[in-house]
Amino acid sequence: MDRNLLTIGCALCFTTCGLASAAHAAEQPSAAFEDVSALKLQPVDDAVLANQTGKGIVGDIISGVVVTLLSQWQLPNGATAAASGSLAIGMNTPNQPSVQFNSSASVTGPNGTSGSGSNRNASASGGQNVSVNGVSQIAQIAGNGNLGTNQALIDFDASPGSMTQGSYNNATLAAASNANGSVTASVNLANGGISIALRTPAGMATQTIAPSSAQQAGAIAQLLQIAGNNQQVANQLQLHLQTQQMSASMLRQIGVLQALQNSVRR
Template identity: 40%
Template sequence: MNRYATLLALNLLAGAMPVLASEVPTSWQAVDDDVLAQATGKYLDQNMIAGFQLVLQSQWQTPSGANLIASGAIDVQKAGNGYQVGTSGATGVTPALTNVLPSANNMVSSALATINGVAQITQVAGNGNAATNFASIDFSPVAHLVPTGGTGGATSSSTSLGGSTAQVAINAAGVNLNLSTPFGNVSQSVAGGAGGAANRLMQLVQVTGNNQQVLNTLNLHLQTSPITADALRQIGIQSALANMLPARR
């Protein structure tokens, strides 16, 4: 098993699993009915998460016919008392059919390397461009959205052609995708742990041209398992105790 992918997987998995409260609340606050009527959400017991898969893809199409793509995935599944980690990374560049001169516009990106937290950034200079950053989280019993290479799967890939480069890297620092063209740059980064880019999820699009089609997609898929009868009883008892506590006061 690739140790870098394992370190990243355990870090992401720890953040993806909510911990079931072990103590009855010691205080409460009244909430109006109109607030409750608008509240939505879904609770998952920590034992209901059987694994997860993180899938990233970046794509760039130019009006001259060039096409760049980079994709990366990391898959984590419970295996006995441990976890099984799978990774995949792929890149590709299709050459342009005609020559189009790049724009002279410049983008400022020096401060972007220090961003932490969640960020979706789009910088576009030109006409007729379509640039999108998309991120989603879903829950289902399905183990995999896309196949990975297992424990020996690819952790990096790079393709260059005609002044354009597509890169993907999965290591201890996180998952990073990058597309570099004469018309701008596209990148995605998921990082966890210590350092200047700790705990960061960033999607970045920088376009300096016309009629460019750019897309960043990120999906975090959480595999769920059915809740057990014991877990249901435990949740019911905790809920009953929590409701009784205000009445005793």
């Protein structure tokens, strides 16, 4: 397996865990914490609690992730652009993740004479500079008769079958364009993340998953910028998570690690 792909896969998996951290906050504590007779409890203020990590771990750990990105653009003259990327990450053993990646990109020529629909008097910009932690969806549309959608589905109850479906070509990146380069579709793996982009004379559509870093938390971003007429554009993202029960020993190890981290911060 390509080492860069493995690094990206692990980073995306940890980003996913961070984005999903609040999902199980209301569940009951694990049985590993039922016997507290030997523990001495000490009140902790909000400043210390704010630095806690792993808030979403309550007896479960994410053991598999499948993320699929798909962007499509149809111009009024019939020209189309499409790009997709699918990443499957298996965490069946603690230090042996399995990562597979598949991508595709296509651009088809016009089948009519109605033009690209671009409007030189319209502009849509600025959304690409927005920085958001978590999930963001931005649509900037200038023109008439346009249809643009950003859709994101996050499934926390993925079945084992959904984690293995599909074919993967292990990090073959995809790119396509028309003859003059005015319409392009691309899929990229960079900086520990994945992104897909469509660019046409009437604007662009992008989707990006960026892992967390020292500067910011992880992010999933969908962006549409349409400056034209009669455009049909769609961004779709599907994120499937599979969880498995954590052992009591692993829960204790995490608790000890967090206690040591908080001691260092003080």
